Amino acid sequence: MQKPTSQARAPTYSVVAPVYNEAEGLPEFYQRVRAVMESLGEPWELILVNDGSRDRSLEVMRQLHAEDPRVRVIDFARNFGHQIAVTAGMDYARGDAVIIIDSDLQDPPETIRDLVAKWREGYEVVYAVRNKRPGETWFKLFTAKLFYRIIYLITDVHIPLDTGDFRLMDRRVVNAVTNMREHNRFIRGMTSWVGFRQTGVYYDRDVRKYGSTNYPLRKMLKLAWDAVTGFSFFPLRLAIYVAFALFLLSVLAIPVVAILRLATGEQLFEGQATAISVVLLLGSAQFFFFFVLGQYVARIYDEVRGRPLYIVADTFGYEDEGEPQRHRVVMAEKSDREETPAQG
Ligand code: UDP
Ligand code: MG
Numbered sequence: 001m002q003k004p005t006s007q008a009r010a011p012t013y014s015v016v017a018p019v020y021n022e023a024e025g026l027p028e029f030y031q032r033v034r035a036v037m038e039s040l041g042e043p044w045e046l047i048l049v050n051d052g053s054r055d056r057s058l059e060v061m062r063q064l065h066a067e068d069p070r071v072r073v074i075d076f077a078r079n080f081g082h083q084i085a086v087t088a089g090m091d092y093a094r095g096d097a098v099i100i101i102d103s104d105l106q107d108p109p110e111t112i113r114d115l116v117a118k119w120r121e122g123y124e125v126v127y128a129v130r131n132k133r134p135g136e137t138w139f140k141l142f143t144a145k146l147f148y149r150i151i152y153l154i155t156d157v158h159i160p161l162d163t164g165d166f167r168l169m170d171r172r173v174v175n176a177v178t179n180m181r182e183h184n185r186f187i188r189g190m191t192s193w194v195g196f197r198q199t200g201v202y203y204d205r206d207v208r209k210y211g212s213t214n215y216p217l218r219k220m221l222k223l224a225w226d227a228v229t230g231f232s233f234f235p236l237r238l239a240i241y242v243a244f245a246l247f248l249l250s251v252l253a254i255p256v257v258a259i260l261r262l263a264t265g266e267q268l269f270e271g272q273a274t275a276i277s278v279v280l281l282l283g284s285a286q287f288f289f290f291f292v293l294g295q296y297v298a299r300i301y302d303e304v305r306g307r308p309l310y311i312v313a314d315t316f317g318y319e320d321e322g323e324p325q326r327h328r329v330v331m332a333e334k335s336d337r338e339e340t341p342a343q344g
Pocket of ligand 1: 014017018019021022051079080081082085101103104106198212213214215
């Protein structure tokens with residue numbers, strides 16, 4: 001049962017922004033979001049999720065909340081990563097439409113107007129498609145392009161090309177996605193997976209004004225791998241193709257070598273070097289598939305363990321609202337910890 005008071009106060013729009021070391025840019029981000037949201041003329045909230053920032057971000061966020069109570073803050077106990085921060089923001093959002101946007105001003109808040117216009121037309125998911133990406137290295141552009149194409153080819157869901165997490169989701173979509181509690185999350189895939197009416201609007205991605213990217217190659221690879229394993233069994237199926245190819249090779253190669261030996265009278269493919277090369281090649285193929293299997297097993301383990309997706313240290317702006325749906329599950333209650341008798 002929903003509490004009628006918090007229902008009555010629920011805003012039309014929830015803007016959700018993950019924050020990791022963005023202290024410098026946050027005031028401008030807030031100003032621009034506010035300008036756009038106020039021009040829409042309906043109640044809104046801005047949910048900032050502090051993903052374990054090491055700079056003054058939390059201080060700035062608390063200041064913004066003090067000045068404008070429509071700014072609400074979720075403070076993680078540590079860095080849980082971008083996709084988890086977005087998930088928490090969606091858990092806490094109460095709007096009829098939820099907008100996911102980066103807090104580093106690379107996603108221009110003004111685009112929210114276009115997203116909202118499409119939502120008003122009746123679309124339940126409106127994703128922002130990148131036109132051009134100034135100021136990004138050719139390496140990032142190339143890997144991003146490659147990544148979106150590969151995902152497109154091998155996954156079972158249609159994940160639109162050149163989109164990030166910048167998007168608007170209707171309440172129904174938000175409910176569907178927040179009900180999926182899988183641990184290795186690829187949110188743009190999950191929002192595609194749930195279906196409903198989806199469309200895109202084009203926008204120009206801006207240059208990062210402050211700070212630097214928090215997505216090093218390592219995190220990009222993790223995200224890409226989450227996308228692949230979360231939405232495709234292709235890497236597992238790959239083993240059977242390799243098995244067929246090797247089988248075919250052995251069936252063909254053995255008679256060919258035999259015939260050549262008889263015809264030429266020479267001892268072709270003789271000796272250790274050949275044997276060692278073949279063993280090494282097969283060994284590497286086998287280890288590759290161990291790795292692939294292991295990746296899926298690790299993900300099963302992640303789910304079976306059933307840990308919460310994130311731990312919240314503090315919230316600002318939820319004091320008198322009644323607890324949001326998942327608040328109790330994920331909140332590390334100080335009082336709980338004190339009351340629990342020491343183990344052992
Ligand atoms: N971010 C986060 N946790 C992280 C890394 C990034 O919440 O561990 C946030 C960051 O503050 C930004 C957004 O996620 O709002 C996108 O990150 P970033 O700009 O570093 O990625 P890029 O745009 O370079 O892909
Ligand atoms: Mg960025």
